[in-house]
């Protein structure tokens with residue numbers, strides 16, 4: 001019973017979620033007991049997850065799906081109109097602080113769009129969350145392999161990246177399908193069926209693949225895997241995020 005991240009004793013009853021609760025991860029997303037120590041679980045939950053879940057690309061999903069944090073806080077995002085906030089009513093978002101002029105403009109049809117920042121402002125936390133999930137998926141299937149030296153570079157970047165260390169991940173989005181999905185509305189049951197985290201081999205490279213509706217985040221599980229040639233993967237459907245610790 002040793003922690004897959006730090007090697008400390010992990011025989012306590014820590015409940016760790018592979019798929020974050022603040023993204024809708026329920027009992028189905030819980031890591032088997034004895035794989036993660038309370039300290040690492042608390043560290044990821046307080047220092048890594050909140051940053052990654054509070055920025056693009058994960059924040060818009062929480063906002064559109066109205067998924068509160070594990071502590072019940074509503075997701076929110078700053079916009080040019082004010083703070084956009086989930087209301088708990090599916091299909092309805094609120095703007096804080098309430099502004100009668102904005103409300104009148106929306107009612108009159110003069111404001112029909114709200115622009116959300118689509119720039120990953122927390123690349124380091126997002127990469128670390130992807131690596132954490134990747135190691136947990138491996139540990140769920142085979143704890144011995146997850147604890148082996150094979151994942152030491154991924155483990156240390158997730159748990160305690162060295163200053164100057166670097167990593168990368170690729171965001172692939174089918175924007176038309178994603179916006180159509182959001183317009184149609186997604187039930188939480190549907191959401192759970194259309195999110196997944198798995199380890200895939202892509203041209204011999206081991207990748208953590210995180211699927212959210214029509215968006216996929218791919219993160220290498222080893223430091224030596226080089227990013228793809230982006231000339232064949234044009235923006236905006238493909239975006240390479242380079243990460244510097």
Ligand SMILES: [Zn+2]
Nearest residue numbers: 003006037040
């Ligand atoms: Zn630990």
